Amino acid sequence: MMIKGVILDMDGVLVDSEPYIREAATRMFAELGLTVRPEDFIPFVGAGEDRYIGGAAEKYGVPLDLPKAKGRTYEIYEEVVKGRLEPLAGAREFIQKAKERGLKLAVASAADTTKVMINLRESSLASEPFDVIVTGLDVVRKKPHPEIFLMAAERLGLRASECLVVEDSVNGMAAAKAAGARCLAITTSFTPEQLAGADWFAANLAEAPEESLEW
Numbered sequence: 212m213m214i215k216g217v218i219l220d221m222d223g224v225l226v227d228s229e230p231y232i233r234e235a236a237t238r239m240f241a242e243l244g245l246t247v248r249p250e251d252f253i254p255f256v257g258a259g260e261d262r263y264i265g266g267a268a269e270k271y272g273v274p275l276d277l278p279k280a281k282g283r284t285y286e287i288y289e290e291v292v293k294g295r296l297e298p299l300a301g302a303r304e305f306i307q308k309a310k311e312r313g314l315k316l317a318v319a320s321a322a323d324t325t326k327v328m329i330n331l332r333e334s335s336l337a338s339e340p341f342d343v344i345v346t347g348l349d350v351v352r353k354k355p356h357p358e359i360f361l362m363a364a365e366r367l368g369l370r371a372s373e374c375l376v377v378e379d380s381v382n383g384m385a386a387a388k389a390a391g392a393r394c395l396a397i398t399t400s401f402t403p404e405q406l407a408g409a410d411w412f413a414a415n416l417a418e419a420p421e422e423s424l425e426w
Contacts, residue, residue, distance in 0.1 A: 214426050215373040217309045218363045218392070221320035221327055222256075223379030223399040224416070225302045226334045228292065229256065232326070235288035236264055239280060245273055256380045256400055258354055259321035259347040260284065285325050296333040299399070301417025305377075306339050312424060317343040319363040319376075321354050321383075343367055354382040357390035364390070375423055377416070384409050395423045 222228045233252055240247045247267050255266040260281050268275040309316055316339075320327050324346040331337040343366040345359055352358045357371070364371040376387035379397040384406050387394040396409035403412045413419045 212372050212426075214314065214375055214393075214424065216315040216317065216364065216367045216369045216375070217424070218317045218319050218360055218367075218374050218376045218387075219306075220376070220378045220380070220383050221318055221322060221330055223299075224377050224397050225298060225318070225336060226296055226330050227299055227399060228296060228326075228330055229400060231291045231295070232260075232263070232284070232288055235284050235291050236267065238287050239264075239284045240267070242283070243273070243280075245271060247271070256382070258380075258382050260323055260326065261347070262353060281323070285323070285329070288326065289329050292329065292333050294333075296330065298334050298336055300415040301419065302336070303339070305416035305419055308424060310340055314424070315342045315367045315369065317341060317345065317363040317367055319345045319359045321347045321359065324348050354380070355385035355389065357386045360387055360390040360392055364392070377419075378409075381405055393423075393426065395419060 237247055251267045251270055252263055255263040264280055265277055318341050327346050345363045350358045360376055361371055364374050371390040371392045374392045376392045377395045378384045378387055379400045381401055384394055384396055388408055394409040395411045396406040398414055411420050411423045
């Protein structure tokens with residue numbers, strides 16, 4: 212099977228927004244009178260904000276109006292990232308390499324469309340030549356279920372087995388492999404040991420092995 216497409220996760224792959232969404236969610240919970248810890252969010256990284264916020268609330272047994280809480284979190288998030296969000300090392304160059312090889316490009320993020328568009332705009336990645344953007348609002352079953360990657364591949368006109376998925380989370384890596392794709396794991400959020408099962412590993416896209424785009 213020859214590679215024909217690349218499907219990129221957003222957070223921890225193209226931009227390092229994890230500290231900012233954690234800060235925004237923490238501030239949102241504080242407005243509700245609840246103090247949460249950074250580690251409360253770790254199990255839900257890569258699973259979308261419904262689980263990211265909802266999972267933390269469940270841990271403390273706090274009932275939550277999820278749409279309202281998520282909306283407020285995004286309001287805070289947009290303030291927090293203003294002028295602070297940059298593409299991660301090698302992101303633009305990796306995208307360029309893929310396009311030079313004639314590969315199709317998709318972004319597939321479990322985050323809601325609101326957050327994905329904020330990230331693309333604030334990092335200036337909105338100008339990059341993505342063929343398809345799939346967000347958490349497009350799918351019913353979130354990572355580690357493979358639905359988002361299967362949908363991204365289908366919208367590219369490809370099979371998942373013809374695609375490289377670039378992920379940084381345990382949930383995302385599991386979803387990529389369940390979809391039948393090959394996976395390049397970026398170790399910005401988890402260790403190689405935690406991401407065991409990926410086909411390649413790199414600290415960032417600047418260090419991505421050439422063979423990840425050449426099979």
